[in-house]
Amino acid sequence: MGESELWGMVHAERAALAEGLAGLHDAQWSAGSLCTAFTVREVVAHLTAGARLGPVRWMAGVIRHRFDFDAQNAYRLAQQLGTDHGETLARFRRSITSTTKPPVPVAAILGEVVVHGEDIRRPLGIRRDYPIATLTRVAEYYHRSNMTVPSERRTRGLRLSATDGPFSGGAPDGALVSGGTLALIMAMAGRPGYGAELTGAGAGAIAASA
Incomplete structure (x- = not known):
């Protein structure tokens, strides 16, 4: 892109x-x-x-x-x-x-x-329906980078998978963290309130690191 x-x-x-x-x-x-x-x-x-x-x-x-x-x-x-x-x-x-x-x-x-x-x-209480292409690009950047926020460190050793779009990444054998792309982004950005929207064995780890 x-x-x-x-x-x-x-x-x-x-x-x-x-x-x-x-x-x-x-x-x-x-x-x-x-x-x-x-x-x-x-x-x-x-x-x-x-x-x-x-x-x-x-x-x-x-x-x-x-x-x-x-x-x-x-x-x-x-x-x-x-x-x-x-x-x-x-x-x-x-x-x-x-x-x-x-x-x-x-x-x-x-x-x-x-x-x-x-x-x-x-x-x-305001909702935005973000274009999934926009969210996917942010998620792809965040899970590989610590520039501006330590997002890669928060997901190290975890496997990420979006339920509403094509994003996936992280450690292939890592504990799974699954959820909407926006929730994954916000968790990577250190916003703990989105942890409840994530599932999988690694969900608690990313929420705790926020």
Whole structure:
């Protein structure tokens, strides 16, 4: 899959998230997300910051914050919050078609928007029917990589199998973890609430590592 196709998936997920955010009321914007340190509004600002942070600015920020990546993320997030949630959403909308990114693969950016989209939707009871091709690409990336999240480490020695799509991977003789592709992705991303949607001898291991 080429980068242009991956960017198309990123843009589609950003657009879908922006559409879902448009109807939120004040309390929902202030609600906690599955990314436990952030509110819904802060997760949106974090996504905007990532869409505006190229390699040069990323490295400058790393140096400025003495390689404290959490401090850099907090600084960039604060830049994109705006004065209220209307401005937060407006800034995110302007980033939908951006192809600016830090020095990570485009698949990592796709994973970020899917995972953080769920971080927002799940607590608010919002459902998205993700294209299975999008979810499959994220799952394929996550089970092989620890860049941005330690997802490969969480699945090491396990055999993964999606029940709703073509994704499978991991150790051929490992303990099975089976479930929907989205649940597998979120478990790999360290979201323990999705463990109940997984079955198989290895399901407890991946849930415990989240």
